[in-house]
Amino acid sequence: MGAKTKKKVYFVGVDLGATKILAGVYDSRLNFIGKAKLSTKANRGYREVVRRIARCISDAIDECEVSLKQVKAVGIGAPAAVDPDTGKVIFAPNLNWKNKPLRDDLQVLIKRPIQVDNDCNVCALGVYEQELTPKPKSMLGIFLGTGIGGGIILNGKLHHGFNQTAGEIGHMLINFDGPETTWGSRGTFEMYAGRQSIYRAIREAIAKGEKTVLTEMLGPELKDLRSGDLRKALKRDDALVRRIVHDAAVATGIVVGNMVNLLNPQVIALGGGVMEALSKEMMPVIQETAPRHALPGTIKGIRIFASKLADYAGIAGAAVLAKRLSQRQ
Amino acid sequence: MGAKTKKKVYFVGVDLGATKILAGVYDSRLNFIGKAKLSTKANRGYREVVRRIARCISDAIDECEVSLKQVKAVGIGAPAAVDPDTGKVIFAPNLNWKNKPLRDDLQVLIKRPIQVDNDCNVCALGVYEQELTPKPKSMLGIFLGTGIGGGIILNGKLHHGFNQTAGEIGHMLINFDGPETTWGSRGTFEMYAGRQSIYRAIREAIAKGEKTVLTEMLGPELKDLRSGDLRKALKRDDALVRRIVHDAAVATGIVVGNMVNLLNPQVIALGGGVMEALSKEMMPVIQETAPRHALPGTIKGIRIFASKLADYAGIAGAAVLAKRLSQRQ
Numbered sequence: 001m002g003a004k005t006k007k008k009v010y011f012v013g014v015d016l017g018a019t020k021i022l023a024g025v026y027d028s029r030l031n032f033i034g035k036a037k038l039s040t041k042a043n044r045g046y047r048e049v050v051r052r053i054a055r056c057i058s059d060a061i062d063e064c065e066v067s068l069k070q071v072k073a074v075g076i077g078a079p080a081a082v083d084p085d086t087g088k089v090i091f092a093p094n095l096n097w098k099n100k101p102l103r104d105d106l107q108v109l110i111k112r113p114i115q116v117d118n119d120c121n122v123c124a125l126g127v128y129e130q131e132l133t134p135k136p137k138s139m140l141g142i143f144l145g146t147g148i149g150g151g152i153i154l155n156g157k158l159h160h161g162f163n164q165t166a167g168e169i170g171h172m173l174i175n176f177d178g179p180e181t182t183w184g185s186r187g188t189f190e191m192y193a194g195r196q197s198i199y200r201a202i203r204e205a206i207a208k209g210e211k212t213v214l215t216e217m218l219g220p221e222l223k224d225l226r227s228g229d230l231r232k233a234l235k236r237d238d239a240l241v242r243r244i245v246h247d248a249a250v251a252t253g254i255v256v257g258n259m260v261n262l263l264n265p266q267v268i269a270l271g272g273g274v275m276e277a278l279s280k281e282m283m284p285v286i287q288e289t290a291p292r293h294a295l296p297g298t299i300k301g302i303r304i305f306a307s308k309l310a311d312y313a314g315i316a317g318a319a320v321l322a323k324r325l326s327q328r329q
Numbered sequence: 330m331g332a333k334t335k336k337k338v339y340f341v342g343v344d345l346g347a348t349k350i351l352a353g354v355y356d357s358r359l360n361f362i363g364k365a366k367l368s369t370k371a372n373r374g375y376r377e378v379v380r381r382i383a384r385c386i387s388d389a390i391d392e393c394e395v396s397l398k399q400v401k402a403v404g405i406g407a408p409a410a411v412d413p414d415t416g417k418v419i420f421a422p423n424l425n426w427k428n429k430p431l432r433d434d435l436q437v438l439i440k441r442p443i444q445v446d447n448d449c450n451v452c453a454l455g456v457y458e459q460e461l462t463p464k465p466k467s468m469l470g471i472f473l474g475t476g477i478g479g480g481i482i483l484n485g486k487l488h489h490g491f492n493q494t495a496g497e498i499g500h501m502l503i504n505f506d507g508p509e510t511t512w513g514s515r516g517t518f519e520m521y522a523g524r525q526s527i528y529r530a531i532r533e534a535i536a537k538g539e540k541t542v543l544t545e546m547l548g549p550e551l552k553d554l555r556s557g558d559l560r561k562a563l564k565r566d567d568a569l570v571r572r573i574v575h576d577a578a579v580a581t582g583i584v585v586g587n588m589v590n591l592l593n594p595q596v597i598a599l600g601g602g603v604m605e606a607l608s609k610e611m612m613p614v615i616q617e618t619a620p621r622h623a624l625p626g627t628i629k630g631i632r633i634f635a636s637k638l639a640d641y642a643g644i645a646g647a648a649v650l651a652k653r654l655s656q657r658q
Contacts, residue, residue, distance in 0.1 A: 081626060091626055138491065150591070154483065161593025162467065165627040168590040173583050173622055175516075177506045187504075254502050261497040262479070263592075264490025293502055297410060297420055298494040 010066050011326070012057055012112075013126075013318030014076040015119065015311070018042060018094035018146075021053055023060035024315030028072075030129060030323060035315060036060035042095045049095065050102065054109040073113040073329075075321030077122030077314050078102065081165050087116040090164070094146075115325040119314060120167055121158050124151025126317030127269045127307045136266035140259055141307075142169055143272035144252070148190045152263070170194060174254055192251035195274050199225055201244050212240040227277030234281055248274070249282035253289025260294040260302060271307035279306035339395050340655070341386050341441075342455075342647030343405040344448065344640070347371060347423035347475075350382055352389035353644030357401075359458060359652060364644060365389035371424045378424065379431065383438040402442040402658075404650030406451030406643050407431065410494050416445040419493070423475075444654040448643060449496055450487050453480025455646030456598045456636045465595035465632075469588055471498055472601035472642075473581070477519045481592070499523060503583055521580030524603050528554055530573050541569040556606030563610055577603070578611035582618025589623040589631060600636035608635035 036059035080092030087103020124141030148170030170190035178187040233241040365388035409421030416432020453470030477499030499519035507516040562570040
């Protein structure tokens with residue numbers, strides 16, 4: 001007995017998405033122990049989603065034979081503008097939430113300390129913690145998913161900005177003379193490299209009569225189109241998909257170059273579902289494009305890489321939030 | 330006698346430009362005392378410019394009845410990539426310098442502690458110190474001169490980045506489908522709002538047969554064209570100048586919007602010779618354009634303003650460098 005009975009402590013990291021909730025259990029040194037997954041059911045409203053987050057946390061710790069008492073703190077990444085000081089979700093368009101006290105409402109259910117932050121900030125923190133040794137002084141994470149977001153880490157800490165909204169790199173305008181699209185404002189990074197925009201560009205091209213193997217694979221409506229289908233189409237050397245993925249990679253390379261000039265971070269990490277599926281095709285183009293847009297001498301020694309964490313970035317980063325919270329308390 | 334004989338101390342801030350050197354004398358609370366000016370004569374080579382910086386400092390303190398012994402430290406802003414830790418100029422294209430140990434070489438001549446930094450970083454520091462009370466947590470300075478540069482201040486300190494080159498906002502690509510120009514790479518912020526690009530756009534338009542009062546004012550070659558002439562042409566409602574200055578302001582507004590999304594600084598200050606001459610015309614366009622490119626909720630409460638320091642930004646900021654250096658020693 002003796003030392004052996006010393007209670008082990010854990011941190012839980014939650015990645016709250018518009019369609020699914022992931023909860024990961026990490027030990028005190030942030031080693032991954034196990035996880036659980038639950039659909040979000042955002043349509044059922046805020047209260048129900050809060051209950052489902054609590055349930056997903058319960059499922060995850062149950063899976064790992066950990067009791068709630070052993071959980072020192074919980075971190076949450078939300079697809080939203082978040083006030084990290086109060087744990088309030090200011091605005092979450094994909095959940096249809098405005099001014100929701102997520103931290104306090106969840107605390108009533110799980111009675112543990114909770115830290116909430118923006119999902120892309122949290123993913124950046126996950127990459128920083130799990131993939132980088134030694135720690136760089138500064139890191140920018142760029143996450144290409146349905147939309148595009150970013151997270152800025154300076155001296156090991158997230159940079160939140162005045163309105164807590166820093167890192168919205170998807171809305172960087174990079175082409176103000178760009179062609180009109182039938183969706184939203186034109187010329188932003190997200191319009192070229194976000195999944196939604198990539199899918200729309202493909203559908204528009206098909207509507208204009210362009211050919212692609214995707215219609216063979218999925219039917220003329222491209223039902224259930226996923227990033228993985230684009231990879232399959234590229235393997236079959238599909239010209240349309242190749243062009244659109246190439247354009248997305250060029251846009252990403254331009255933004256990386258802009259950020260080398262502007263923030264000059266030591267590391268730029270690329271992640272998100274689009275990168276997860278297409279990093280092999282996109283990274284060479286990004287690596288070639290960025291230096292052409294960076295000033296001489298500015299990009300030397302800066303590491304630009306594709307994160308391998310995939311879904312684990314969000315839960316790992318949220319666990320970092322939890323651990324940091326417990327260290328402050 | 331007694332307390333009165335306590336020696337007063339001063340800081341000297343130097344703004345090293347491609348054509349002129351300015352040295353300002355500041356008291357221990359960074360109140361401006363006086364200044365001197367000398368042409369740079371960059372064509373005479375590095376050694377001579379270092380001697381001229383020393384001479385300009387001597388002239389300034391002599392003007393203010395201050396002895397070199399009373400100068401606690403000297404700060405210098407150079408038009409260059411600078412390593413602030415070593416005081417080395419890494420690369421100064423407009424002075425034709427590469428890897429010059431400016432701090433050490435000047436120290437031999439003036440025997441005072443010296444801190445060197447990039448000129449736009451230094452101007453940002455000057456605006457932060459002299460124009461903002463209380464101090465914001467974060468500030469971005471954007472300086473529109475011959476070219477365009479920026480300086481990022483986070484928690485009161487300059488953000489230098491991994492290669493010490495952060496803040497190069499003039500090279501942000503904002504229009505990758507933009508029309509070809511006959512000069513340099515297309516589509517960067519500097520191509521729309523830098524003085525050199527504005528002048529070139531005007532000259533190109535004249536070559537294509539467009540009319541402007543500038544040719545009446547200065548002759549067909551636009552000899553000695555200055556930012557002030559653009560202001561005069563606007564007063565006479567010159568359509569060509571109006572269009573080009575408007576385009577410059579729109580580009581600036583887009584970049585301000587991009588930065589609100591990305592860095593979300595509490596304050597964005599605009600300065601430099603172009604703003605000094607044209608802020609009345611450009612600021613309303615910038616103030617109107619930026620919010621259209623910022624995401625909902627991100628720009629609220631952020632102050633966007635035109636610095637009134639003009640030439641004093643550089644020397645005041647360099648004096649801040651000097652004071653901070655003396656506080657560290």
